[in-house]
Amino acid sequence: MSSSSTSIINPSLSEEQWVKHIRDAINHGIDIETPVSVHCVPVSISSAKPEAYVPHHVALGPYHHLRPHLYHTEHPKLAAARRAQAALKLPAFDRTAGLLQAEEAKIRASYQLHLQVGTDTLKWIMTIDSLFLLDLLYRYKSPNIGIKEDSIWDDDPDSTVKDVMMVENQIPTFVLREIMLQIENSANEVRENEEDESIDRKLGEMLTRFCKGISPLELEMCLPSEAIQRKHLLDLLYNLILGTTGPEAAQTKKNELRSASFFRLIDMASTQTSKVTKAWNKLSKYSFMKKLKVLIKLFFKMVSILASIFTAAWNELSKCSFMKDLKVELIFKIIQLPRQLIPRCSEYLSNDPFREIVMIPTASKLRRVGIKLSLATGGIKTIAFDKKTATLKLPHIDLDATTEVLLRNLVAYEMISQRGSLILTRYTELMYGIIDTSEDLKLLREASIVLNRLNNDNKVVELFNGVIKSIGSKSTASELDETIRDVNEYYNSTRKVKAYNLMRKYVYSSWKFLTVVVTVVLILLMVLETFCSVLSCP
Secondary structure: OOOOOOOOOOOOOOHHHHHHHHHHHHHHOHHHHOOOOEOOOOHHHHOOOHHHOOOOOOOOOOOOOOOHHHHHHHHHHHHHHHHHHHHOOOOOHHHHHHHHHHOHHHHHHHEOOOOOOOHHHHHHHHHHHHHHHHHHHHHOOOOOOOOOOOOHHHHOHHHHHHHHOOHHHOOOHHHHHHHHOOOOOOOOOOOOHHHHHHHHHHHHHHHHHHHHHHOOEOOOOOOHHHHOOOOOHHHHHHHHHHOOOOHHHHHHHHHHHHHHHHHHHHHHHHHHHHHHHHHHHHHHHOOHHHHHHHHHHHHHHHHHHHHHHHHHHHHHHHHOHHHHHOOHHHHHHHHHHHHHHHHHHHHHHHOOOOOOOOOOOOHHHHHHOOOEEEEOOOOHHHOEEEOOOOEEEEOOEEEOOOHHHHHHHHHHHHHHOOOOOOHHHHHHHHHHHHOOOHHHHHHHHHOOOEEEOOOOHHHHHHHHHHHHHHHOOOOOOOOOHHHHHHHHHHHHHOHHHHHHHHHHHHHHHHHHHHHHHHHHHHHHHHHHHHHHHHHOOO
C-alpha cells in the first residue's frame, strides 16, 4: 500500500481477534462471497509519483484514517458527521456504529489488505468517515444548501476532491446505503419498500451529482438505481466516463473485444505468412538471386584475401632491418584505428533515431497532412476518425488542479481491477501522443477539445507524460486501437509522409551502410599509404 507514514496504533492483531475474524468468515461465508472493491496501489504504479495516491488532507476508511499527519482533520470530520446526522435525520452515532459492526465481515472482505484493526476501531472509523462523505455528497452543489464555511471543503476544495477520489481512500457504496436506510420518519416506524427506493434514488443522485461536478471528461449519466450498484465513488466515476451502465455490459464488451482481438491476430498472422511465402517463391524464380549469392561469397572471399595479404606483408616487413627505424607509435595507431572505429560504427548502426515511434502523430503533424481535429459530442466512447472528411473527433477534457490525481487514480483503478479493455489507459496514451508542444495544445484548444485551467501549457504535457510513466509497458489492446490504426494508416498514406518514409527507409539506411564501407576503405588506404611510404612504392 502506498503510504508515507505509519499508523498511530499497533498494526498487529491479537490472536483472539484473528480467531474471531476467521470464525465470522466461516460461519457467514461473507469473505468468500464479497468481492474486493477497495484495492491497494502497487509500487510499480505509484513509484513514479507516490504523493498522487496517498491522501494529504482527509482520509476515508481504515487504510489511512489513523495516519498522524491527517489527525488534524478529525475535529472537522466529526463536525461534518454531526451535520449529516441532523440534515439526513439519521439515528445516533452509537446505533449507526452498531449497524456497521453487524456488517464487519462484509466490510473487511471489501478491502484488499487484511485490516489490522479491532472491531470497535473499525466500526467507528467507518461510521465517522461514511457520515463525513455523506455530508460532502449531500451539500455538494445542492440547491439552497451549499458547503459550510467551516468545513474541510472550504479549507481546500481541490485537495478534498483529490483525496476523496483516490484508489485507497474509498468507502464501499453498500456502507453508505446501509446508513441511509436508517433515516427515521416522523413516527419512527419501520420503512416500507417504496421508501427504500426513495432513499436509493436520493443516494444515487448525490453520488452522480458529485461525479459530474468533478469529472474532467464528459460523462454518460445513469439512473440512480444503477449508481448505487457501483462498488464505490471512484468505480462510479470510472464507469460513467466509459458509459458502462452495468457489470453485465462490461463483461460482454470484454468478451467481444477478446474474441475480436483473437481472430484479428489469426487473420494478420495468416496474411503475413502468405505474403512472405509468395514473395520468396517469386524471388526464387529470378536469376539475380543466384548472382546475389555469388556476390556475397565474392565479397567475403576478397576480405579473406586482403587479410592474408596484409598478414604476409607484415611478416616479411618484420624481417627487414629498416623496421627498427620506423616510428612504432605510428604503427600502433594504425593497428588500433580499426579497433576504435568498429565499436563506434556498430554503436552508430544500433542507434536508430527513428526506433522510438509514438503511437499516433502529434496534432501539428496531423494538421500538416490535412487531418482536422473536431470536438466529439460525448465521452471517450465517441472518439472516432472519419476517413471521408479526414477528421479525428476527440471528447472535451477540462484540465485543472485536480485532473492529474484523478486521471492517475482512474488509470490505476482500471489496471488494478484487471479490466479486459484498458480504454481509459489507451486514451491517456493517445493524448500523450497528440500533445507534444504548445502548438499542439493550441490546436486542441481552438477545436474546444482541451480547456486548460492550469495557466501553463508545459504543465499539460507534463501531466500526460507523468501518467504514462506510471503505466509503463502494461497497456494492452483497447477499443480505441481501431481508431488509432485508421488515423495512422491515413497519415502514412499521404504524399508528404510517404516521401519522408521512403527517404528514411532507403536513403538513411544506405547512408549508414555507405558510411561503414567508406570507413573500411579509408582504413585500408591509410594502411597502404603507410607501407608505400616505407617501401617507396612506385
